[in-house]
Amino acid sequence: MIAASLLKKYGASKKSFGKNEIIFEEGNLPAHYYQIISGEIKMSNYNDDGREFIQGIFYKEQSFGEPPLFLNQKYPANAIAVEDSELFVLSKSNFMKLLEENPIISIKIIENLAQRLYYKSVMAAEISTHEPEHRVLKLIDHGIAYFNFQKDKNGYLINFTRQQIGDLTGLRVETVIRAIKNLEKKGELQIINRKVYR
Amino acid sequence: MIAASLLKKYGASKKSFGKNEIIFEEGNLPAHYYQIISGEIKMSNYNDDGREFIQGIFYKEQSFGEPPLFLNQKYPANAIAVEDSELFVLSKSNFMKLLEENPIISIKIIENLAQRLYYKSVMAAEISTHEPEHRVLKLIDHGIAYFNFQKDKNGYLINFTRQQIGDLTGLRVETVIRAIKNLEKKGELQIINRKVYR
DNA sequence: CTTATTTTATGATTTTAGTCATAAAACCGA
């Protein structure tokens, strides 16, 4: 996350996106740095028969879509506003200038990319070698650490729909629903009027 | 990749690892920056029943294992020498000093992490929503672009065993063997005395 | 407040990759 003042100094503009509005699409060439002021953005892929895979969900103060920007490669996924959102948008050239002139920011970017790579490494191993229940639990535990789940008297409220969990773990909704039920039976989590707590 | 001269200037030492020797293990706290001089290193996870998932394979002049180094987190996977290898090893503190004093290197690190994140994004979507043949082909095409596959008169020689392809795509050997056979039938690749060409 | 849509839920069935068994070919080490 880069300070708003610094972004503005380099000419960033604010832009609003309505719910379900597309910010960029798979295959586009990146031209901007995006940082969330408010709202929620998801990046995802759709395969040939319309099945979605969510690469990540991003919240306020987070940036997204930088890797292809640094590599001059096409976006590997779509970015869509999950709810009404406001973003800082900074042109690539100005973003690069900002980086050059502020080396401290480079370190922040490195840490941010490292964090995302770490998540992807963990989930890749999960998705390819573990059973549904294990996958779901790992995602939930990751979410508690890195997404903004709120804690109350029942524990952490897992603020994802079953469908979203499926799209993040490569499972179908029904499988997620069944996995969550089993995890509750085993005492790993609680379901209080359909909401999941851990 | 950081120039040898610069690494040496900051006190990097050369270290040799024999085939199958462990460089670091899942759960260890990172203390060094590693860069390959010669040989081949794989990073992988093993699940509870011994099944392997290969996070990545790295060759000469590439570095590996940096994300946890930047985050002060435990390694999420093991690093093992696939063949006899020689590495530059630089202590974390000296590596950080190198970065601070050479901002250009930060940009290189960013590009490198971005590249790896890009690969993981593509493969994550593949693994979770596509059929075996598609997964195998995507991995092969990625390998042509980023691993050191050699081109000869038959095309690119895919220098992976079926087992390695399986461990990289989350498939079993038999499934990979069958997928490759089908891909040959469809004309997507060639098998010339058991070696795969694309 | 009513209606439409989304989310959660559950049972029955099917498909597909995994598993198991076995073996030949290739490769490697002593």
Added chain:
DNA sequence: TCGGTTTTATGACTAAAATCATAAAATAAG
């Protein structure tokens, strides 16, 4: 060069998640 290991190969069978169908509950929209 011999013997052991690894890699590729193939067929039969199984299991597990996907698919299909259907519906109730919850939430959002008008």
